[in-house]
Amino acid sequence: MPLSCWALPLPLAPITSVLLTAGLLLPQDAGAQSGPAPGRVSSAQAELPATVLSIGDGDSIAVLQGGQRLRIRLACIDAPETAQTPHGKESRAELRRRLRVGAAVTLRVQTVDRFGRTVAEVIAGTNIGLAMVESGHAFVFRRYLKQCDANAYLAAEQRAMRRRAGIWQVPGGITRPWDFRRQKRSGVTSPSGGLLVDRQHLPRPLHQFLAQRLRAFDADADAETEQPVAQVHVLPQGPDG
Numbered sequence: 409m410p411l412s413c414w415a416l417p418l419p420l421a422p423i424t425s426v427l428l429t430a431g432l433l434l435p436q437d438a439g440a441q442s443g444p445a446p447g448r449v450s451s452a453q454a455e456l457p458a459t460v461l462s463i464g465d466g467d468s469i470a471v472l473q474g475g476q477r478l479r480i481r482l483a484c485i486d487a488p489e490t491a492q493t494p495h496g497k498e499s500r501a502e503l504r505r506r507l508r509v510g511a512a513v514t515l516r517v518q519t520v521d522r523f524g525r526t527v528a529e530v531i532a533g534t535n536i537g538l539a540m541v542e543s544g545h546a547f548v549f550r551r552y553l554k555q556c557d558a559n560a561y562l563a564a565e566q567r568a569m570r571r572r573a574g575i576w577q578v579p580g581g582i583t584r585p586w587d588f589r590r591q592k593r594s595g596v597t598s599p600s601g602g603l604l605v606d607r608q609h610l611p612r613p614l615h616q617f618l619a620q621r622l623r624a625f626d627a628d629a630d631a632e633t634e635q636p637v638a639q640v641h642v643l644p645q646g647p648d649g
Contacts, residue, residue: 454517460507465490466499466546467537469507469530473515479525482537483518484556486585487546488575491592495575495582499545502574506536518555529556541565544574547584 458471458478466487469480487503488495507513507530516529530536537556540546542564553561569576583591 454515456515456517458513458515460509460511460513462509463500463504463507465496466503466540468525469503471513471515480515480530481521481525481527482540482546483516483527483529484549484553484561485537485541485546486549487540488582489585489588492582492585492588495545498574499540502543502545503536503540506539507532537561538564542568544568544571544576547575547581549586551586 456473458473458480461470461472461477463469464479467482467485469482471478471480487499490496490500511532513536514531515526516531518527518529521527529538537546538561541548541561548561548565568574569581575582
C-alpha cells in the first residue's frame with residue numbers, strides 16, 4: 409500500500425507561556441486542542457532580544473530568549489530546501505555567515521505557527537531575511553508578506569534577479585521551494601531534487617526502500633524546515649515552508 413506522504417514528528421517548542429506572559433498571544437479557548445496553538449500577535453510588533461544558538465537552513469534558526477530555546481522561522485522569505493542542490497546548502501552557508509552562533513539579535517515577532525515555531529524578522533545590525541533575498545539566497549514568500557515591508561522585500565528580489573545572484577543564476581530562478589515541497593509530497597523526489605516517480609506504480613519492495621531512504625534523508629536535512637509558517641491572519645494551513 410503506497411504511502412501518501414512522509415513526514416517526521418517535530419518537538420514543540422515551549423514558547424506559548426513566554427509569549428502569553430509578554431501579552432503577545434490571545435488566550436486559547438477552553439475546548440482547544442492540546443499543545444501549542446497558533447497565536448495572534450498584537451498590532452504593535454513585539455521586539456525581543458535573543459542569542460543565536462544554531463542555524464537550521466536558509467530560513468530557520470534556533471535562539472535563546474528569556475532563558476528558553478526558541479525555534480525561529482524567518483518571516484516573509486522562503487529559502488531553497490536542503491535537497492535543492494546546490495542552492496539549499498549555499499543558502500544555509502550564507503545565513504551561517506551572517507549569523508554567527510552566540511550573536512545577539514532582535515526578533516520582530518509576528519506570530520507562532522501551528523508547529524510551535526516563532527515567526528519573526530531577525531535583526532542583527534540589518535534585516536537578515538531581507539539581506540538573504542538581496543543576496544539571491546531566498547525568495548520573497550509572497551503568500552505571507554503582510555506583516556513585512558512588502559515594497560522593500562520585492563525591490564530586493566528584483567535587484568537580485570537583475571544581478572542573477574544565487575538562485576537567479578538560472579533564468580527565471582530555480583524551482584520555488586514551495587513548489588519543490590509540493591512535488592515531493594505528490595511523488596518521490598530524489599535527494600538531488602531531480603526525478604519524480606509516481607509512488608502508486610512502484611513495486612512494493614522498491615517503494616519501501618525509497619520510503620526508508622527519504623525518511624533518513626529528511627532527518628539529515630532537518631525535517632522541521634518542511635513545515636508551514638503562518639502569518640498573523642492565515643494560521644490554519646497546509647504544510648508549507
